[in-house]
Amino acid sequence: xxxxxxxxxxxxxxxxFYYPLLMSYLWxxxxxxxxxxxxxxxxxxxxxxLLASYPPVSVLIPCYNEGDNAEETVMQALKLDYPEFEVIAxxxxxxxxTGAVLDRLAxxxxxxKVVHLAxxxxxxxxxxxxxxxxxxxxxxxxxxxxxxxxxxxxxxxxHFIEHPKVAAVTGNPRIRNxxxxxxRVQVGEFSSIVGxxxxxxxxxxxxxxxxxxxxAFRKSAMHDVGYWSSDMMTEDIDISWKLQRRxxxxxxxxxxxxxxxxxxxxxxxxxxxxxxxxxxxxxxxxNADILGQPRLASLWPLYIEYSLSVVWSYTMLMLLVVWILDxxxxxxxxxxxxxxxxxxxxxxxxxxxxxxxxxLSKWLDSRYDQxxxxxxxxxxxxxxxxxxxxxxxxxxxxxxxxxxxxxQRARWISPDRGIRA
Amino acid sequence: MSxxxxxxxxxxxxxxxxxxxxxxxxxxxxxxxxxLWLPALSLLAxxxxxxxxxxQMIAQPVWLRGPQTFSMYLLxxxxxxxxxxxxARLSQRQGLGCALQQGRTVPLFDxxxxxxxxxxxxxxxxxxxxxxxxHDAEGRIVQIATQTVRHG
Numbered sequence: 001x002x003x004x005x006x007x008x009x010x011x012x013x014x015x016x017f018y019y020p021l022l023m024s025y026l027w028x029x030x031x032x033x034x035x036x037x038x039x040x041x042x043x044x045x046x047x048x049x050l051l052a053s054y055p056p057v058s059v060l061i062p063c064y065n066e067g068d069n070a071e072e073t074v075m076q077a078l079k080l081d082y083p084e085f086e087v088i089a090x091x092x093x094x095x096x097x098t099g100a101v102l103d104r105l106a107x108x109x110x111x112x113k114v115v116h117l118a119x120x121x122x123x124x125x126x127x128x129x130x131x132x133x134x135x136x137x138x139x140x141x142x143x144x145x146x147x148x149x150x151x152x153x154x155x156x157x158x159h160f161i162e163h164p165k166v167a168a169v170t171g172n173p174r175i176r177n178x179x180x181x182x183x184r185v186q187v188g189e190f191s192s193i194v195g196x197x198x199x200x201x202x203x204x205x206x207x208x209x210x211x212x213x214x215x216a217f218r219k220s221a222m223h224d225v226g227y228w229s230s231d232m233m234t235e236d237i238d239i240s241w242k243l244q245r246r247x248x249x250x251x252x253x254x255x256x257x258x259x260x261x262x263x264x265x266x267x268x269x270x271x272x273x274x275x276x277x278x279x280x281x282x283x284x285x286x287n288a289d290i291l292g293q294p295r296l297a298s299l300w301p302l303y304i305e306y307s308l309s310v311v312w313s314y315t316m317l318m319l320l321v322v323w324i325l326d327x328x329x330x331x332x333x334x335x336x337x338x339x340x341x342x343x344x345x346x347x348x349x350x351x352x353x354x355x356x357x358x359x360l361s362k363w364l365d366s367r368y369d370q371x372x373x374x375x376x377x378x379x380x381x382x383x384x385x386x387x388x389x390x391x392x393x394x395x396x397x398x399x400x401x402x403x404x405x406x407x408q409r410a411r412w413i414s415p416d417r418g419i420r421a
Numbered sequence: 422m423s424x425x426x427x428x429x430x431x432x433x434x435x436x437x438x439x440x441x442x443x444x445x446x447x448x449x450x451x452x453x454x455x456x457l458w459l460p461a462l463s464l465l466a467x468x469x470x471x472x473x474x475x476x477q478m479i480a481q482p483v484w485l486r487g488p489q490t491f492s493m494y495l496l497x498x499x500x501x502x503x504x505x506x507x508x509a510r511l512s513q514r515q516g517l518g519c520a521l522q523q524g525r526t527v528p529l530f531d532x533x534x535x536x537x538x539x540x541x542x543x544x545x546x547x548x549x550x551x552x553x554x555x556h557d558a559e560g561r562i563v564q565i566a567t568q569t570v571r572h573g
Contacts, residue, residue, distance in 0.1 A: 025498045026505070106550045115546075118555045125560045132536055132562070133546045133554075137526055147427055174424070179431040181443040204502075205509025223527045223535065230560050247513075259427045298512035301505055351454060370425065380450045409560070419431045 030200025093120030167221030167248030171256030212236030234279025268416030
């Protein structure tokens with residue numbers, strides 16, 4: 001019995017150490033492969049290649065209480081360097097002056113259409129309503145505080161032309177606000193984690209999620225899957241799974257840039273990460289049935305990897321509890337956990353891996369975001385603080401997702417947008 | 422458009438103690454990180470217990486555990502990467518649902534039917550500059566009304 005317990009304990013210790021290590025190298029390898037096979041052949045992002053055709057595009061911008069940002073966002077979207085497009089701003093029953101700002105802009109710009117929802121409905125319903133009123137087959141969706149790069153549409157549309165199976169193409173969000181420590185760490189995070197994982201997942205077959213802040217969709221594919229779900233905390237993860245379950249393809253396009261605002265307070269960051277984790281857990285629960293469907297075998301690795309990361313978070317919590325209890329209970333009652341204060345070679349390996357991952361990702365994204373290397377100094381916070389926040393939100397989010405009522409409408413949570421100049 | 426003009430670096434809006442704190446703490450964290458790398462110079466390691474330190478760093482250094490450890494790491498990594506790539510290739514077949522839709526744009530009538538909305542209202546709404554959409558409690562569209570806008 002004791003041997004079995006020791007074996008399980010050793011396995012858990014090994015899992016906590018080896019799982020992130022293996023995933024880090026898998027991501028790096030996958031991202032490097034993606035760069036070698038696809039990205040390195042591309043011209044600079046501001047000189048997109050000529051396309052065989054330019055199908056018209058509808059840019060959808062759902063807005064809720066975006067009075068401070070709506071004008072800048074819409075005006076930037078109207079600067080899109082693309083032959084034929086319309087911009088549709090959807091005011092989701094905002095309580096501030098968003099509606100008045102959009103109406104004023106609509107009177108000045110014929111390419112802008114404003115859709116007011118009589119009552120607040122949530123982002124999923126806002127997007128769905130906007131897509132119904134969109135004239136064109138390609139829907140380029142961005143957030144109400146996001147600034148679209150003028151060349152983004154060219155880069156995204158090329159995938160839809162290339163293959164009729166492509167239902168969605170997600171872009172490369174870059175962070176604008178870099179005043180505080182939190183802002184600067186997130187700049188690196190969006191390269192080291194978000195961008196790197198998306199590149200790697202492209203190499204290994206399927207994407208876990210598109211980025212809600214910039215994704216282009218094929219409208220007929222959205223109709224096929226019943227549009228965005230109004231009860232999911234993160235509509236972007238959910239729609240990615242809905243599309244892939246119907247065997248549509250989703251892709252990542254690193255040249256399609258959008259400039260976004262992120263929280264610069266710990267409270268704002270916590271709320272945002274908790275919502276992301278809760279959305280991930282909801283999708284995990286909703287799609288558990290895929291494991292019994294060989295037809296959806298291409299999604300199994302994604303599902304298993306996300307499940308393992310949730311298990312990893314809980315295992316970390318357990319080890320932490322045991323380590324703390326070890327100071328309280330008599331010696332020998334609990335299994336040994338090495339002191340985190342004594343450095344070991346494992347720590348050296350993990351530390352080196354982490355720094356290597358940051359370096360590689362910054363090099364990959366430096367094509368799109370100049371001077372990214374200067375941000376490296378601040379990245380030291382990521383493994384020491386952000387890992388803790390992300391692990392804690394995963395632990396807190398899972399029971400919330402389990403006990404959340406199915407069908408309960410997900411409403412907007414206006415995030416903190418950091419320091420403005 | 423220069424992407425640099427989109428970046429907001431308003432560090433001057435933080436007061437001096439805030440700026441000092443974040444820079445100093447970051448430098449300290451780097452030192453802590455280097456401590457992982459240079460354990461021989463770390464006083465904390467010795468304070469934490471010479472025996473444990475000796476056991477981990479000197480008696481059983483990683484290179485004495487044999488090159489097989491690293492080769493096992495590498496083998497696991499490449500096996501996992503190859504398995505994932507192979508799995509992706511074998512498992513991605515074009516499915517029925519997707520195949521039925523490919524290359525087909527959805528007629529307006531189908532949209533109207535799906536949303537339970539009036540096709541005429543949708544068409545008028547698509548041509549209008551400002552539209553107001555009314556939903557019921559379940560989020561279903563009940564009315565699409567257009568507003569006239571005078572372009573300035």
